[in-house]
Amino acid sequence: MDGSYSSDEIIPEQALAEAYGVSRTPIREALKQLENEGLVEIRARVGTFVRYPTRREVIELFQVKESLEGLAANLLAQRAPTEEIEKLQKNVQESFKVVDEDDGAAYARLVHEFHWTLVLGSKNQKLIENYDRLMNQLTYHRLVLETVSVPGRIKQSIHEHQAVVEAIIAQDPMGAELAMRNHVHASSRFVLYQPHTQTVGE
Amino acid sequence: MDGSYSSDEIIPEQALAEAYGVSRTPIREALKQLENEGLVEIRARVGTFVRYPTRREVIELFQVKESLEGLAANLLAQRAPTEEIEKLQKNVQESFKVVDEDDGAAYARLVHEFHWTLVLGSKNQKLIENYDRLMNQLTYHRLVLETVSVPGRIKQSIHEHQAVVEAIIAQDPMGAELAMRNHVHASSRFVLYQPHTQTVGE
DNA sequence: CTAGAGTCTCTTGCATGCAAGAGACTATTG
DNA sequence: CAATAGTCTCTTGCATGCAAGAGACTCTAG
Missing domain, CATH: 1.20.120.530 (GntR ligand-binding domain-like)
Structure with a gap:
């Protein structure tokens, strides 16, 4: 939301996990929730992207x-x-x-x-x-x-x-x-x- | 939703995982989503319960x-x-x-x-x-x-x-x-x- | 130089193991 | 018999490792 990522670059779980000092699991849960709210798009085995509304x-x-x-x-x-x-x-x-x-x-x-x-x-x-x-x-x-x-x-x-x-x-x-x-x-x-x-x- | 569980008994992740033939991880993701929608309540280290609206x-x-x-x-x-x-x-x-x-x-x-x-x-x-x-x-x-x-x-x-x-x-x-x-x-x-x-x- | 096939890397998806905590149960003591 | 302390079990929370697939990159052939 603060514009750290643009819509064409992936948000790596690994990097967020390291940044917050936790493992990928809780990061994944959070991203899944954001996907549910329509804020990010998780493409299986490709990456997670910021999603701007059309x-x-x-x-x-x-x-x-x-x-x-x-x-x-x-x-x-x-x-x-x-x-x-x-x-x-x-x-x-x-x-x-x-x-x-x-x-x-x-x-x-x-x-x-x-x-x-x-x-x-x-x-x-x-x-x-x-x-x-x-x-x-x-x-x-x-x-x-x-x-x-x-x-x-x-x-x-x-x-x-x-x-x-x-x-x-x-x-x-x-x-x-x-x-x-x-x-x-x-x-x-x-x-x-x-x-x-x-x-x-x- | 089909009434398999009442609100005073826990929904064990393990049992669901075995029932669907997967591990606990995807079950947890699904339950977390249901919690987000207000359908279940996950009490940390206690259990997951069906939640009926007041x-x-x-x-x-x-x-x-x-x-x-x-x-x-x-x-x-x-x-x-x-x-x-x-x-x-x-x-x-x-x-x-x-x-x-x-x-x-x-x-x-x-x-x-x-x-x-x-x-x-x-x-x-x-x-x-x-x-x-x-x-x-x-x-x-x-x-x-x-x-x-x-x-x-x-x-x-x-x-x-x-x-x-x-x-x-x-x-x-x-x-x-x-x-x-x-x-x-x-x-x-x-x-x-x-x-x-x-x-x-x- | 271009097109295509193959490989290789980086991503997420899932399985599994361990730890921590809540709550039930039991044993003991008054 | 009742209350309390201790333990024990069962739950979820999280870390980690491996697999599968998508896409980029390179090398080769025309």
């Missing part, structure tokens, strides 16, 4: 993301008022501030916090697990950093966040869900509009 | 199921007309027939076919993978068989299926999604209303 997969993942985050917003609105919601409010205020200061890194961090606060606030562990796996597959942090550069998108994005928070505070589950889905959908359009090097087309 | 987890899983199947219905409606939709239509007609004939087993099979046809028809591989994992965790077939015995539920359920199909045919994604979510929500209430031995309370 453009098609990114589209699919965003569709599922939209659905899951919509559910999370819905559930959180049902639980209103809670402390997570206060955190979201502060997050939106802070976001407006750092954008005025043109602090891209701080904004990326706040976006990350917003989405995770919302999902964790759903208090649905199964939803959280599914979301976590999904985000790992999206290698999301990379995409976010690419998107923040689109002019005008950031301010719009924060307003969308704000709309979500307002619906949650109003204890309007369906409104919150639709606002969140609208937001994810909009952000996915910007991510997919950008041509990037990592997510190669099918 | 009532709380069943509730959470149904919430996610509702969301994912809603998305599937939405996506399928966007693709209308397709052959999957014809299959759903025939499924509903067939369902009415077997219920009149009081054929519970055939109905359970048709329910299974309906939901999977819908999800597969979404043509979203990531959604399909998430749904598959989810259904494995629910050990769904067992729950379905328990629910068909609730009087009056079956006929109602088929009418809900019909409403979903009609919205899909009308190329109304949001209507299809809401109809599907309504159906899953209703069925979850019946499943959760029933006290069962497997899903122990938390």
